[in-house]
Amino acid sequence: MDEQREMKVKNPWHRPVIILIIVLIAIGIVVMVATAIIQNKPLHQKYKYGIVLDAGSSHTSVFIYEWPAEKENNTGMVRQKHACDVKGKGISSYSGNPAGAGSSLTDCMAEAQKIIPVHRHQETPVYLGATAGMRLLRMEDSSLSDQVLDAVERSLQTYPFDYQGARIITGQEEGAFGWITVNYLSDNFRKASGTIGALDLGGASTQITFVSKENSENPENSMDFRLYGNPYHLYTHSFLCYGKDQVLKLALAKKLQSLEMQEDVLKDACFHHGYKANKTLSSVFNTPCVSEKLADSPKSFIHWGTGDGVECQNAVRKVFNHSCCQYSTCSFNGVYQPPVEGHFGAFSAFYFVMNFLNLTNDDLETAKAKLINYCSTPWEEIKSSYPSVKEKYLAEYCFSGTYILTLLEDGYNFTSTTFKNIEFIKKIADSDAGWTLGYMLNLTNMIPAEAPDTPPLPHGGFVSLMLVLSLLIFSLVIVGYKCFRRPVVYSSAPKDIV
Ligand SMILES: Nc1nc2c(ncn2[C@@H]2O[C@H](COP(=O)(O)OP(=O)(O)OP(=O)(O)O)[C@@H](O)[C@H]2O)c(=O)[nH]1
């Protein structure tokens, strides 16, 4: 009988406290495993893809985007997987041979076929958006621009992807989708920190887009969005002909029309001293951006650099018309613009040029002074300092840099103070800044008006819960171990001690 009682007392499994501990440990483990499974489920995602062709005035780029299939409505999920530069010029340059525009895309589209897994090809949307080069061609001859678009459409339809159309996008779309791209990639739609404005400088047009508190005085410059539960009132404007290639023609045409031309020589302060090139008049006047034609003038001229940064600034200022403004405030050419607000991301040629000139971290006054110095460097010295840079780009950096600073200061009314709020960027989180991502997000409905479901727990909450549960289990194991090891007290013990 005594033996039986002793056995009963010795068996720890019969103690209610031990049973309770084991049950709690089991519950803890089940909760931990279940939470980990739910939390990490999206890690085992399959990817989806989308293709957007940016048919710009100077060249075409093909962008491939990817995103986790089950998280497409969460902000920040879409990333650029690959970008391919189409060889040759932009599609608008194929007006004399529209079929060539279609076949120019083949190399980059073949790359896309290799990069995107075959089983996803059929469901991968393809969009082509053409910008200012095609807007200009349509202004000149709409049947030619239609032929070029038909040719690229026929070419894109030959691939196994889900072709969704090729069209000329509007300047407002180009500005607004560039703004969506930079803010999506910076994750600003989820953060309380607000958004950044977008500055895009192409070859044939330039866009400015930012959130403005002002009531818009012109509905054409105003766009309203509701994204992830927040309303945004955007100011946007696209200046056709104010991309850096077209504005150079505009500036040259103004000089050619003035008295600056003597004996077929055009002296130009925006080109380096020692720069000399034979150019045809048609290379300047072959665009609807330059309205007046020259009468009784030679067919070609010598473009002669004098390399004077200050004089270049004065010449560039002449491409902006400040004489007419029917609103409370304007940028230039009578276009309504409220005062710039907040931080800006400036990309495409804003970045190429400012980065080459090493001006991306300077304040406005320093940038201007450095540029004047750069412009005064002789052409031979420039060429030998940068032997690997394309000569066409190299020759134009003085002009382009001067145009950029003048556009920002005299055009958009940035001051020395607000200029500091501009960041010159090429990529954000490995994706190029530009309108294409925003365009695709919009067309695939991946930017919901209301905030989508968030994960069951925020990351911090998940980690804290795991930590608390681990500590609890650990303590329970210790307590259980101590109970298990505690010597059994026998009724005869006191006797032994005594
Ligand atoms: N310096 C330099 N210039 C470049 C580079 N890539 C493009 N450009 C030039 O920069 C200008 C703007 O280029 P993009 O932003 O591609 O212009 P785009 O999209 O073709 O033109 P839009 O239709 O007006 O938007 C053009 O004059 C290009 O020739 C580069 O890597 N370096």
Ligand SMILES: [Ca+2]
């Ligand atoms: Ca562009």
